[in-house]
Structures are given as structure tokens and as C-alpha cells.
Amino acid sequence: xxxxxxxEEILVNMGPQHPSTHGVLxxxxxxxxxxxxxxxxxxxxLHRCAEKIGENLTYKQFVxxxxxxxxxxxxxxxxxxxxxxxNLAQIEVPERAAYLRVMGAEMNRIASxxxxxxxxxxxxxxxxxxxxxxxxxxxxxxxIEKMCGARLTYHYARLGGVMRDITPEIARDTREFVRTxxxxxxxxxxxxxxxxxFIKRTANVGIIPRDMAIGYGLTGPCLRGSGVEWDLxxxxxxxxxERFAFTVPYGDGRMGTVGxxxxxxxxxxxxxxxxxxxxxxxLDGLPEGPIMGKVPRVLKLxxxxxxxxxxxxxxxxxxxxxxxxxxxPYRLRIRGPSFCNLSIMNALGRECxxxxxxxxxxxxxxxxxxxxx
Amino acid sequence: xxxxxxxxxDIVAAIYTITLxxxxxxxxxxxxxxxxxxxDERPEVPDGYRGIHTYEIEKCIACNLCxxxxxxxxxxxxxxxxxxxxxxxQYDIDYTKCLFCHLCCEVCPTDCVHMGKExxxxxxxxxxxxIPFAKAAAVQKQE
Ligand code: SF4
Ligand code: SF4
Numbered sequence: 001x002x003x004x005x006x007x008e009e010i011l012v013n014m015g016p017q018h019p020s021t022h023g024v025l026x027x028x029x030x031x032x033x034x035x036x037x038x039x040x041x042x043x044x045x046l047h048r049c050a051e052k053i054g055e056n057l058t059y060k061q062f063v064x065x066x067x068x069x070x071x072x073x074x075x076x077x078x079x080x081x082x083x084x085x086x087n088l089a090q091i092e093v094p095e096r097a098a099y100l101r102v103m104g105a106e107m108n109r110i111a112s113x114x115x116x117x118x119x120x121x122x123x124x125x126x127x128x129x130x131x132x133x134x135x136x137x138x139x140x141x142x143x144i145e146k147m148c149g150a151r152l153t154y155h156y157a158r159l160g161g162v163m164r165d166i167t168p169e170i171a172r173d174t175r176e177f178v179r180t181x182x183x184x185x186x187x188x189x190x191x192x193x194x195x196x197x198f199i200k201r202t203a204n205v206g207i208i209p210r211d212m213a214i215g216y217g218l219t220g221p222c223l224r225g226s227g228v229e230w231d232l233x234x235x236x237x238x239x240x241x242e243r244f245a246f247t248v249p250y251g252d253g254r255m256g257t258v259g260x261x262x263x264x265x266x267x268x269x270x271x272x273x274x275x276x277x278x279x280x281x282x283l284d285g286l287p288e289g290p291i292m293g294k295v296p297r298v299l300k301l302x303x304x305x306x307x308x309x310x311x312x313x314x315x316x317x318x319x320x321x322x323x324x325x326x327x328x329p330y331r332l333r334i335r336g337p338s339f340c341n342l343s344i345m346n347a348l349g350r351e352c353x354x355x356x357x358x359x360x361x362x363x364x365x366x367x368x369x370x371x372x373x
Numbered sequence: 374x375x376x377x378x379x380x381x382x383d384i385v386a387a388i389y390t391i392t393l394x395x396x397x398x399x400x401x402x403x404x405x406x407x408x409x410x411x412x413d414e415r416p417e418v419p420d421g422y423r424g425i426h427t428y429e430i431e432k433c434i435a436c437n438l439c440x441x442x443x444x445x446x447x448x449x450x451x452x453x454x455x456x457x458x459x460x461x462x463q464y465d466i467d468y469t470k471c472l473f474c475h476l477c478c479e480v481c482p483t484d485c486v487h488m489g490k491e492x493x494x495x496x497x498x499x500x501x502x503x504i505p506f507a508k509a510a511a512v513q514k515q516e
Contacts, residue, residue: 061444064474128398135407142419149423149488155474163475164421191394196386 009037014357016045022119022361023368025342029349029357036357039349041342046372054332059085059299060159062332067153069317070338070370072112075104075144076312078157083238084308084319085159086293088301096289097161098240103282104147104156105239105310106275107174110181111140112313113268113275116365120265121192123362124201129192136177136184143173159299161292171283178276185273193269202265203256206348206360213259216344219337220315221271222364225251225264232311239310244281246274261363268365271313300327314338314365334373338366418490423473425491426466428506432485435459439477439486445470448477464507468494 015026024045030038050069054062066081067074079101086093093101114133121129141151147170148156148163156163166174192198208218213226223230231248233241249270251263301323309318315337322331341364349357409416418424435452447470451463478486496502 057444060476061442064444064472064476067472128394138407145422146419149419149421149475150473153473187397190390191397195390195394196383197391200383200387 007032016042022366025361025366025368025371027345027349027357027361029354031354034353036349036352036354039346039357041345043339043342043368043371046368048373050373051332051334055329058327059301059329062329063158064153064155067155068369069334069336069373070112070312070314070367071152072115072367073108073313074152074154075101075108075156076310077317078155079105079239080308080310080312080317081319082157082159083310084306084321085299085301087308088304088306088321088323089299091160091295092293093161093239094290094293095240095287096165097291097293099282099286100162100166100291101157101239102241102244103166103174103279104144104154104162106278106282107140107144108154109313110272110275111137111144113272114140116268116313116362117188117192117265120359120362120365121198123358124192124198126192126195126198129188132184132188132191136181139177139180143170143177146170146173158292160295161290165291174279174283178280181272181276185269188269193266199255199262201355201359202261202363204260205256205352205356206261206363207257208259208344208348210259212344212347216347217340218315218344219340220312221264221267222315222341222344224249224267225363226259227251227253227263232309232316236309238308243285244278246277249274261359264363264365268313298327300325301329309335312337314367314370315341317370334370336370336373338368339371339373342366342371418492422490422492423475423488425468425489425494425504426478426506427487427489428464428510429485430461430464430507430510432483433459433461433464434483435461436482438480438482442476442480444474444476445472447471461507463505465503465505468502468504469499 009030009032012029012031013026014029016024026042026045028040028042029036050065053065063078063081066077069077114137118130118133144154145151147166148154208222208226210226210228213223213228227250229248229250232238234248249267251258251267253260253263254266255262303323303325305320305322307318307320309316316335317337318335320333320335321329324330345361345364348360434456435450437450440446440448440450447467449463449465453460453462473488475488478488494502
């Protein structure tokens with residue numbers, strides 16, 4: 001009788017085609033009933049050899065490929081790669097171009113956080129936030145579409161500057177968006193952030209203590225959610241970020257413990273507001289001038305190496321370039337924030353409920369295009 | 374006892390916050406829809422959109438620059454002669470590969486390849502995804 005009634009742990013595959021894994025991520029979870037004993041992440045389904053492709057293309061040609069790493073934040077990716085090349089080639093970027101890059105990057109950050117807001121809501125079982133998030137995102141994407149002509153793979157920041165200048169119409173639309181978004185932000189909080197069920201689902205779930213966050217090399221909202229004040233835009237400014245006034249939000253355990261899923265979520269929400277501030281400052285202080293620096297037609301980089309990092313919506317995105325003096329990089333290495341952030345999943349998805357695994361993954365907010373590269 | 378009280382407090386809080394959320398929903402229920410009934414309604418595409426290319430064969434000088442800059446070599450160019458007298462036999466772009474990166478248009482010295490407003494790429498076969506621009510121009514000329 002004893003043998004007959006014994007329980008058994010079973011291995012369950014979550015993904016690669018699972019609605020709550022944000023792309024093709026496979027999680028293998030060892031479950032004991034509703035409890036998850038262990039989680040293993042399996043990645044690589046989207047591997048496209050991006051780094052190797054980069055070594056076979058000229059610098060100019062690789063910029064559109066960076067769009068496809070973290071496809072929710074293309075402009076940030078373009079910017080990171082361009083900065084690395086510009087650093088090594090000593091290309092001067094005009095001030096106006098730097099401002100426009102900041103504006104593009106911040107718009108992209110908002111668009112990315114809106115997706116994260118919507119999907120996290122959906123993972124908690126609330127379908128409505130997804131539509132609300134996408135409604136505002138649509139408005140934003142329409143503006144970026146006018147700026148560069150594309151809706152997802154923007155290819156906006158170029159070596160030496162940006163693709164196109166903004167028109168008065170785009171400036172007007174952007175200001176309009178900032179106004180709407182500020183109102184909607186309050187609505188979002190009513191809908192999701194302070195909803196009791198959502199708080200119960202995220203507070204005290206997937207707690208990452210400060211030391212653990214640093215130990216795992218987390219960056220971006222995941223690190224700041226654990227109460228660490230670290231933002232490259234402030235601590236290692238690039239592209240004239242030092243000229244803009246904004247605050248860096250970090251988790252304070254308002255709804256539970258510092259470093260829980262709600263804190264990470266809240267950091268993203270506050271970042272949306274801060275980005276709006278930056279966009280307004282860019283529009284107010286946009287200097288006149290050219291939008292493209294002097295870039296030789298055949299770009300040959302001097303022998304050497306450069307590492308440039310930018311604050312992507314998900315964390316520190318770094319490009320390490322080694323040049324042997326030719327037209328193509330000798331070695332290109334990408335330090336992706338999602339990849340590093342995802343490494344904590346095995347440690348977090350332990351002794352929790354199956355539904356919590358979904359919430360934890362959602363709160364880490366990975367983009368598989370960049371994890372697998 | 375406290376656990377029971379907490380339990381009921383949570384339920385009340387949940388109902389209250391959901392009602393607040395429903396208020397937001399109600400507000401939107403009576404506003405204009407933001408969605409489009411694609412494909413019956415088509416979105417308005419702004420100028421400078423990076424869609425399927427347009428190609429002006431008369432202007433092309435067959436300089437090969439667009440073929441060289443293309444990151445994924447999806448342009449096939451076949452021609453005879455040089456410069457202004459060049460006769461273009463083939464100018465195909467393979468849209469199964471194209472990144473819509475706009476580099477080919479930026480590099481063109483005579484400004485004869487542009488990106489248009491057409492974005493509808495769906496087709497039944499892979500062969501249909503390759504658009505033969507030179508052939509299309511020849512057919513147009515005959516007509
Ligand atoms: S848009 Fe880019 S990928 Fe497409 S044909 Fe032009 S250069 Fe090639
Ligand atoms: S770059 Fe322009 S002119 Fe030169 S081959 Fe291409 S389309 Fe023709």
C-alpha cells in the first residue's frame with residue numbers, strides 16, 4: 001500500500017514554445033506536485049552566430065545586425081556598437097546627433113518597458129495591461145517610424161551620427177506622446193501596479209538579495225531592483241548623458257522584500273517616467289548642427305581594441321572589438337544583459353510554485369534574441 | 374484568528390483594487406477604438422518608410438556599390454557595358470534575406486534605388502519573394 005501511494009517527482013518541459021517564456025526558451029522544471037524543486041534553463045534555439053557574422057562584415061554592415069540582438073531595443077544596440085567603433089576609429093559625433101541618439105534610445109527604452117509591463121501583467125493572469133501597454137507603444141512606434149522608417153529594426157544610430165534628422169512634426173508628436181504617457185502612467189498603476197492580486201503574485205517572489213545580484217553579474221532593472229544604485233547613464237556616461245537630469249530608481253522593498261519581483265517591475269515603471277523627462281530635455285535643448293560626423297567611405301580601424309557599454313533597457317550591453325587594422329573586426333564579442341540576467345534563473349526557480357517560475361522569468365524580462373545571439 | 378482576518382482583508386483589497394482597474398476599463402470602453410481592421414483598413418505609412426524597394430532602371434549606372442554594401446548580398450545585378458550606357462539585364466532583390474536596412478539606397482550615387490511604402494510581403498512560394506526589378510521595368514516599357 002505504501003509503495004502504491006508514493007509520490008514521484010516529475011520533469012516537465014516548459015517551452016520552447018510556451019506563451020510565458022518570452023520567445024524560445026526551454027525551462028526544464030523538476031516538480032513535486034505544484035512545487036518546483038529545480039529549474040534548468042536551456043538556451044540556444046535562436047542562435048544565429050551574430051558575433052561570427054560580425055567578424056565577416058565591415059563595420060558599417062554590421063550595424064543593422066545589432067538591431068536583431070535585443071529586438072525590443074534596437075536603437076540602444078546600434079548605439080553600443082557605433083560607440084565602440086567610433087571610440088576605436090576616433091570618429092567625432094556631432095552634438096545634435098548625440099542628442100538625437102539619446103532621444104531614440106530613451107524612446108526605445110520606454111517601448112521596451114511597455115512590452116515588459118504588458119507581458120508581466122499577462123503572466124500574472126491579467127490580460128488587459130497587455131493591450132494598454134501596446135496602445136501606447138503603438139503611438140511611440142509610429143513616431144520612431146517617422147524618424148527612421150522602420151517599426152522594429154530601426155537601424156537609427158549610424159557610425160558617426162544618426163540616420164535622419166527629426167522634423168518639427170516629429171518633435172510635436174513626441175511632446176504629445178510625453179503628455180499622454182504621463183497620464184496613462186497613472187492608469188497603468190491603477191490597473192496593475194497596485195492591484196492586490198498582482199502584488200500578492202509578485203511581492204516576496206523571486207527575491208534576489210543585493211550580494212547575489214552583484215555576484216551573478218546582473219545589470220539593469222534586475223540589479224537596481226535589488227537596491228543597488230548602478231546605472232551606466234549616470235556612472236559611466238556616454239553620448240552626452242551627463243547633460244540630462246534624471247534620477248535612477250532602485251528597489252526599496254515597498255511591497256515585500258528588497259529585490260523581489262515587484263521591485264524589479266516597479267523600477268521599470270519609474271524608468272518610463274524618467275525617460276520621459278530625458279526626452280523632454282532633449283527636445284528643449286536640441287542644438288543645431290549636422291547629424292553626421294566625418295566617416296571615411298572605406299572605414300579601416302587602427303590596430304587595437306575597444307570596449308564600450310551602454311545601458312540597454314535590460315542592463316549593460318557591451319561590445320568588445322579587436323581590430324587588426326582591416327575593414328572588418330578581428331574579433332567581436334557581445335556582452336548581453338539578458339544572457340547574464342538569465343543565469344540567475346536556475347538559482348531562483350527553486351522551492352517555489354510553478355506559477356512563481358513564470359512570474360520570476362517575467363520579472364527578469366529577457367529577450368531571447370540577445371540571449372542566444 | 375489573525376490569519377483569517379488577513380485572508381478576508383486580502384479579498385476585500387483585491388475586490389477594491391479590481392474595481393478601480395475596471396474604472397479605467399470603463400473609461401476606455403467609451404473612447405474611440407485604436408485598432409485597425411487589417412487588411413480591410415490599411416495603416417497610413419509615413420514618408421520615408423523602409424518598405425519594398427523601388428528601382429529606376431534608366432538612372433542606374435551599374436556601379437555595383439549597392440551589391441557590395443548589402444550586408445546579406447541579396448541583390449543580384451547582371452549588366453553589359455559601363456556607366457551611362459550600361460544595359461541592365463537583371464536586378465533582383467531577395468526579400469527572404471533583405472534586412473530593410475536602407476544601406477543600398479544611401480550608397481547609390483545616382484539615387485535610383487529607394488525604399489517604398491509597400492510592406493505586404495506575404496506570398497505562397499519562396500520564388501515569389503524574389504522581385505525582379507529589371508524584368509518588371511522591361512515589361513512596363515513594352516506595354
Ligand atoms: S535594404 Fe539592406 S539588405 Fe535589403 S537590399 Fe538594401 S542593402 Fe540589402
Ligand atoms: S548603387 Fe545605384 S547606380 Fe549603382 S548599381 Fe546599385 S542601383 Fe545601380
